[in-house]
Amino acid sequence: QVQLVESGGGLVLPGGSLRLSCAASGSISSTWHMGWYRQAPGKQRVLVALITSGGYTNYADSVKDRFTISRDNAKNTLPLQMNSLKPEDTAVYYCRAWSALNSVWGQGTQVTVSS
Numbered sequence: 254q255v256q257l258v259e260s261g262g263g264l265v266l267p268g269g270s271l272r273l274s275c276a277a278s279g280s281i282s283s284t285w286h287m288g289w290y291r292q293a294p295g296k297q298r299v300l301v302a303l304i305t306s307g308g309y310t311n312y313a314d315s316v317k318d319r320f321t322i323s324r325d326n327a328k329n330t331l332p333l334q335m336n337s338l339k340p341e342d343t344a345v346y347y348c349r350a351w352s353a354l355n356s357v358w359g360q361g362t363q364v365t366v367s368s
Contacts (some may be wrong), residue, residue, distance in 0.1 A: 255280055290349055342366050
């Protein structure tokens with residue numbers, strides 16, 4: 254069974270940076286795809302960035318050129334570097350891992366961008 258645990262959230266000033274990380278454990282391999290989603294209050298959960306098993310990345314238009322997703326298959330971690338943060342980036346950020354037959358979510362980490 255795969256488990257995902259996010260960390261690195263917090264309060265940051267507009268224009269600041271945060272680095273989230275997702276630690277995966279259990280029966281996960283490099284063949285799984287992984288991604289970050291976020292859910293702002295009163296809104297639906299949406300994709301922020303993903304990285305496939307082959308290393309292909311894709312970003313939401315709202316975070317392109319500001320966020321960078323990567324993965325360390327040896328350590329089973331999924332960092333998300335977030336720069337030039339804006340108040341509209343405030344949300345709970347969730348890590349997700351999925352394969353052809355399975356989909357697993359983490360519990361989420363709060364990111365608040367405010368002065």
